[in-house]
Amino acid sequence: MLCRGDKELKLVDGAATDFAAKELAPNREEYDQYPFGPFWDKVVKKAFGLGFFHASLPVELDGMGLGLSGLSVILKSLCSQDASLGGMIFTNALAQEIMLIAKAEKLFEDKIAQQKDAFGFLLAFPSFNNPSEVRHLAQVKKTKQKATLSGEVPYVVLGGLGSYALLPACQGNEQDFSFYLVDLKGKGVSVSEPIFSLGLHACPAVDISLDKAPALLVGKEGKGKEYFDKAADRMHAAQAAMASGIMEGCFAEALAYCKEREQGGREIVDWSEVKMMLANIAIQAKSAEMMLSRACEAADNNQPKWQAAARVAAIQASAFACEAATDGVQVLGGVGYMKDHGQEKRLRDAKQIQALMGIAPMKKLKYMDSLLGKG
Amino acid sequence: MTYQPCTPEYAQCAPDLNDVAASLVSTHATPRALIKETREVVDLARRFNKEVVRPYVLELDRKVHEDPDFLPWDFVKKANDWGFYTMWVPRLFGGKGYFMHSMSAFVEEIGSACVGMANLIGVHYLGMATLAATWNAPLMMKIFRDVAAGEKAGDPRIISLAITEPGAGTDVEEPDLIDKGNITCHAKKVDGGYVVNGTKIFISNGHLSKWHVVIAYSDLDLPSQNTVCMLVQTGQKGFSFGRHEKKMGQRACPASELVFKDCFVPDNMVALDPEQIKDLKRDAKHTFQQVLDYVLGATRAGVAAFATGAARGAYEEALAFANETEVDGKLLANHEWAQCMLAEMYKNVNLARLAYMETNHHNASSGIYKSMLSKGMFQFSKYAPQFFLDKIAPALVGNGLTTKWLRKQSFDSQPEEELHRTSGWGSLAKFSGTDLGMKNCHMALELMGQAGLRHDQRAEKHFRDAKLLQIYEGTNQLNRLNLFKCLISRACPQSCVFHDA
Ligand SMILES: Cc1cc2nc3c(=O)[nH]c(=O)nc-3n(C[C@H](O)[C@H](O)[C@H](O)COP(=O)(O)OP(=O)(O)OC[C@H]3O[C@@H](n4cnc5c(N)ncnc54)[C@H](O)[C@@H]3O)c2cc1C
Ligand SMILES: Cc1cc2nc3c(=O)[nH]c(=O)nc-3n(C[C@H](O)[C@H](O)[C@H](O)COP(=O)(O)OP(=O)(O)OC[C@H]3O[C@@H](n4cnc5c(N)ncnc54)[C@H](O)[C@@H]3O)c2cc1C
Numbered sequence: 001m002l003c004r005g006d007k008e009l010k011l012v013d014g015a016a017t018d019f020a021a022k023e024l025a026p027n028r029e030e031y032d033q034y035p036f037g038p039f040w041d042k043v044v045k046k047a048f049g050l051g052f053f054h055a056s057l058p059v060e061l062d063g064m065g066l067g068l069s070g071l072s073v074i075l076k077s078l079c080s081q082d083a084s085l086g087g088m089i090f091t092n093a094l095a096q097e098i099m100l101i102a103k104a105e106k107l108f109e110d111k112i113a114q115q116k117d118a119f120g121f122l123l124a125f126p127s128f129n130n131p132s133e134v135r136h137l138a139q140v141k142k143t144k145q146k147a148t149l150s151g152e153v154p155y156v157v158l159g160g161l162g163s164y165a166l167l168p169a170c171q172g173n174e175q176d177f178s179f180y181l182v183d184l185k186g187k188g189v190s191v192s193e194p195i196f197s198l199g200l201h202a203c204p205a206v207d208i209s210l211d212k213a214p215a216l217l218v219g220k221e222g223k224g225k226e227y228f229d230k231a232a233d234r235m236h237a238a239q240a241a242m243a244s245g246i247m248e249g250c251f252a253e254a255l256a257y258c259k260e261r262e263q264g265g266r267e268i269v270d271w272s273e274v275k276m277m278l279a280n281i282a283i284q285a286k287s288a289e290m291m292l293s294r295a296c297e298a299a300d301n302n303q304p305k306w307q308a309a310a311r312v313a314a315i316q317a318s319a320f321a322c323e324a325a326t327d328g329v330q331v332l333g334g335v336g337y338m339k340d341h342g343q344e345k346r347l348r349d350a351k352q353i354q355a356l357m358g359i360a361p362m363k364k365l366k367y368m369d370s371l372l373g374k375g
Numbered sequence: 376m377t378y379q380p381c382t383p384e385y386a387q388c389a390p391d392l393n394d395v396a397a398s399l400v401s402t403h404a405t406p407r408a409l410i411k412e413t414r415e416v417v418d419l420a421r422r423f424n425k426e427v428v429r430p431y432v433l434e435l436d437r438k439v440h441e442d443p444d445f446l447p448w449d450f451v452k453k454a455n456d457w458g459f460y461t462m463w464v465p466r467l468f469g470g471k472g473y474f475m476h477s478m479s480a481f482v483e484e485i486g487s488a489c490v491g492m493a494n495l496i497g498v499h500y501l502g503m504a505t506l507a508a509t510w511n512a513p514l515m516m517k518i519f520r521d522v523a524a525g526e527k528a529g530d531p532r533i534i535s536l537a538i539t540e541p542g543a544g545t546d547v548e549e550p551d552l553i554d555k556g557n558i559t560c561h562a563k564k565v566d567g568g569y570v571v572n573g574t575k576i577f578i579s580n581g582h583l584s585k586w587h588v589v590i591a592y593s594d595l596d597l598p599s600q601n602t603v604c605m606l607v608q609t610g611q612k613g614f615s616f617g618r619h620e621k622k623m624g625q626r627a628c629p630a631s632e633l634v635f636k637d638c639f640v641p642d643n644m645v646a647l648d649p650e651q652i653k654d655l656k657r658d659a660k661h662t663f664q665q666v667l668d669y670v671l672g673a674t675r676a677g678v679a680a681f682a683t684g685a686a687r688g689a690y691e692e693a694l695a696f697a698n699e700t701e702v703d704g705k706l707l708a709n710h711e712w713a714q715c716m717l718a719e720m721y722k723n724v725n726l727a728r729l730a731y732m733e734t735n736h737h738n739a740s741s742g743i744y745k746s747m748l749s750k751g752m753f754q755f756s757k758y759a760p761q762f763f764l765d766k767i768a769p770a771l772v773g774n775g776l777t778t779k780w781l782r783k784q785s786f787d788s789q790p791e792e793e794l795h796r797t798s799g800w801g802s803l804a805k806f807s808g809t810d811l812g813m814k815n816c817h818m819a820l821e822l823m824g825q826a827g828l829r830h831d832q833r834a835e836k837h838f839r840d841a842k843l844l845q846i847y848e849g850t851n852q853l854n855r856l857n858l859f860k861c862l863i864s865r866a867c868p869q870s871c872v873f874h875d876a
Contacts, residue, residue, distance in 0.1 A: 128825035129824065334577045361821060
């Protein structure tokens, strides 16, 4: 549905689906382990080789120029099997998006685009926070020649992997904040052990401590909120795509199990209460898919009020995914609660994805503000 | 529009106060000592949380993530040292004689800090309650006194309950389904006992238990009429542990596979089989259903208490976050929508608690606690001199006659409606409490955003732990159906349960 007959998107979808089936699904449990293992690196490199981290970047920046639809197609297919790689691609794309909106293409080309190695290309970003909601900001100090950042920025996704991080910072008690690019291997930067989190284990995050770390301003000073909000508007569709993918995988696994598992002398799919649970999952998955498709179409064609479609899709699809994944575990009974099956991971990942780009209820209030003309 | 006159059948089914307001009917009958005891165990649980659970909860969860085979003997030893494994064992059997009624409040408290650890204590009483519900006095004397000796020796000897099989989960929880199920755990009658073959899965505390209350079947074609409940000991010939499951949450509490290969169980370790109950009013299927109902009425209330704990834990983490975090320039606790969300969560905690408390009132007036709370029995078990209980009573209780008498008293005197009431309410508390628990965990994570995702903030652990509560002790689907069967179906004379076309 998302591909709408577009040949290029279909090809991308095929590649992502194939990748998910061959590279992600068979080792899902291994990749999810804590403490985190190194086995994941080769998967990231392969995904990089296939251009998944370049999907929404414009062609002029050596990207695939597939727009939101392309990014969403990839995320949806990958997340149906394992959402961790999706979390990495999402974070990277969100940071890229902010740099593009800030018109920092030159900086991007100099520092990021020329990186040949997958990990060098990854842009770290605190993608589970909206910096104007909860002010996890570094402090910036400026001289004529340079800026430095100090302080703590928690939960920077890819902070332990990428070469650069895009971090929000403000000066003193100023309300406005700006984005800065920080060399993660540079001086004054220290990163914590990977954070032990609910879901997306293979999409690691760290807390970053900064002590006069050299930093490069991205775009204009004081425009952080504007850049973030604009990028978030677009990335809402990508968030909906991840949630939608999780539901697709959740339904497929639930249905397959119910056709195999017998209780009370019949396949459990033939108990109408089980069928009802499956129906709820299927309806939520289909609704999310339709909302996502509509949001991508509106955004890629720059239709009026496309932002509203994307925001609604993100809020609703991620809420649906949490419910569907809860039932997705339930349908498998005790087996659903075990790590050797995909459902329990989907539940953890769905809940994690709901928190992307800020607190879920605040997203609803912001949507209402936009309808009231206040946002 | 005109009203249809209601049918006489329906009129008969109009809610009876005994069905719907147990607290009203039974609070006056609650012994004062029981109220005092409940306060006491809650205080004790709070102290244990402060000294043992909270300092260790995250470390233990991490440990089991790092080494999925890790077994928390250290915690079990601590709980044993604190006396928790004999706390709710009657004094007659060597325990401290607290009434099971107060245990729900205790496990809620521990569950508010860690449901996994609450299970490491609570599941022992699932095994204990099952053995107790068979009213096999000599076996209770043997096993419970061994648990008490283990406490004295600093060597925990806890009990697990093994019902679930690889091919049958829901089916073995429901006597109306079991004969259609794929049942494989066979107890073959031989001279002097039974020989058991088969596998049990997902058994909580399996690897940590010395004693296992095992349910097997002497005829796999008609298991409902041929259920055998027996005690198997770790290390016994023919019995071994299989895999230790890797779970989403409650990592502290192992779920184990138990494997039986020609495992001989002597007659004196058989708690209940069709032969032992052939003189009772009900047939073997319905007597076993009665045992299950006695146990599940209490333990499903217990699961609701765990869930109340999880709901509370999630609420408390969210509240702490709202008290210390600014969102959009003001304290989260000052956003009206967040206040309403916290009020919802507070409500969920209290509704879950009301559900298990009401169920326990039913258990006291109509179920497993009834005989224990009858005036004479309560006074006797609470205040009889310990010397008498240790030295004289065992000889009186340890013979088959007492068991026969106890069974007649409890099984034959329990009317059908009391069975339905306690079983129905056990289910009601279980699915409503656990749904509310899960709801609060979802809400806490929504409110906390990024912070809620971190292990070190604890909310995500409550979320992982709580999901299991909707599954074990019968899935919430099975429990809804059981509620229908017990308390609603009489208003639908044409209905039959578990015959979905
Ligand atoms: C961590 C853990 C600990 C456990 N501890 C213990 C223990 O200590 N001792 C013990 O004996 N067991 C234990 N269990 C087992 C537990 O009680 C079962 O998992 C539970 O009863 C469900 O059975 P199942 O997993 O086989 O699911 P299934 O019975 O296979 O159910 C699968 C799905 O089908 C639905 N379903 C099945 N039949 C019907 C029907 N007739 N109508 C409508 N829906 C239906 C269920 O609701 C569920 O959604 C534990 C389980 C877990 C996961
Ligand atoms: C059939 C009927 C019978 C009644 N009988 C009586 C009676 O016998 N005696 C009597 O005195 N009154 C009576 N009432 C009035 C009733 O108590 C009020 O309707 C009620 O208190 C709500 O007030 P309101 O209708 O003015 O709504 P409003 O106060 O205007 O509220 C409108 C909406 O805004 C919300 N809201 C308002 N303020 C806040 C806030 N600060 N924060 C968050 N949300 C807010 C409300 O929750 C509601 O959703 C009756 C009403 C009805 C409909």
